Amino acid sequence: MTNKRKISILGSTGSIGTQALEVIEKLQDKFEIIALAGGSNVELLKQQALKFKPKYICANKEIKIEGIKTLQGPDGLEEICSNKENDIILVAVSGKIGLKPTLKAIENGIDIALANKETLVMAGDIVMSAAKKAGVKIIPVDSEHCAIHQCIKDISQVEKLIITASGGPFLHKTIDDMKNATVAEALAHPRWNMGRKITVDSATLINKGLEIIEAHHLFNMPYDKIDVVIHPQSIVHSAIEYADGSVIAQLGLPSMHIPIQYAITYPERYEGIKSKSFSFSEIARLDFEKPDYEKFPGVKMAYTAGTTGGSMPVCFNAANEEAVFAFLDNKIKLYDIYSIVEKMMSSHSTVINPTIDEIFAVDKEIRTKTQEYIKGRIYK
Secondary structure (H helix, E strand, O other), X not given: OOOOEEEEEEOOOOHHHHHHHHHHHHOOOOEEEEEEEOOOOHHHHHHHHHHHOOOEEEEOOOOOEOOEEEEEHHHHHHHHOOOOOOOEEEEOOOOHHHHXXXXXXXXXXXXXXXXXXXXXXXXXXXXXXXXXXXXXXXXXXXXXXXXXXXXXXXXXXEEEEEEEEOOXXXXXXXXXXXHOOOHHHHOOOOOOOOOHHHHHHHHHOHHHHHHHHHHHHHXXXXXXXXXXXEOOXXXXXXXXXXXXXXXXXXXXXXXXXXXXXXXXXXXXXXOOOOOOOOOHHHHOOOXXXXXXXXXXXXXXXXXXXXHHOOOHHXXXXXXXXXXXXXXXXXXXXXXHHHHHHHHHHHOOOOOOOOOHHHHHHHHHXXXXXXXXXXXXHXXX
């Protein structure tokens, strides 16, 4: 890149957003920040704005900083994504709020560094079709999908995708341990520093289920050719198997700085925060094992949601998210998440080829039903 790449970050105050700014600070001669969007964490957003001096900021409420235009709410996110000054937009907001801005960026021909699971889980067919039609690149930020992206040269020759999972804090615990787990225990991830919701998803392995659905859309790979393997060291971030039996994997330390940097600088590579920090001799061993689907049934639920298609992945995602929130509020037990998601999926009437409006309607309906179901469980 000879000129600075112009970038906006949606979710700049979250875990991915703050680490992205650390990457950009290291590569400040490569980037110009057009906009930062930070939700409700106004104080941190102000600090970021004063340090990085974007042209625009966006928050959930009005704030004023001299020399910077302030936008507000979902409309502000879409305005950022309509600004064709951007070369790339990092979508790092959490939840369904990331979907419409992503589609708006695609509509305006802006490449996407995608760190928002819901965008593809809820509307993968619509998003990937729109990106292909517009000639827009969608570069995954998740370490697993980023690894696969780095390994693939010709997708037509790929036989299988292999997504790795650390196994989370309960890998070597029993089902009874999980049933009696506290919030603090579920949040004690052995390898990764992430937000609370995704850390719980990692504890239940439902995050791998969501990643299976994402991988299906990102790489146009059938579900029966996407495998999950437990890898506690989190050094192999994922792998692919080619038709001739060759397996190519991407390795690195468990740091989100590396996949974030790859996504926002692609196809270029530069020395970054975590460069030259990996040593085979220091790692010494790498272990792999099959997932225990009896202990972690959420992965099979994800395969069911994905292969069913239509609005079922929307149901899977919405029910899980509401159940996770209830667990974090100490309203249910960790293992209740599985039965709640299963209940919502079994009672859902799938909408085939849903529109964006139908997707949001299903999402709202499932969240309401899940909340009511949880409330009924509490007060029985």
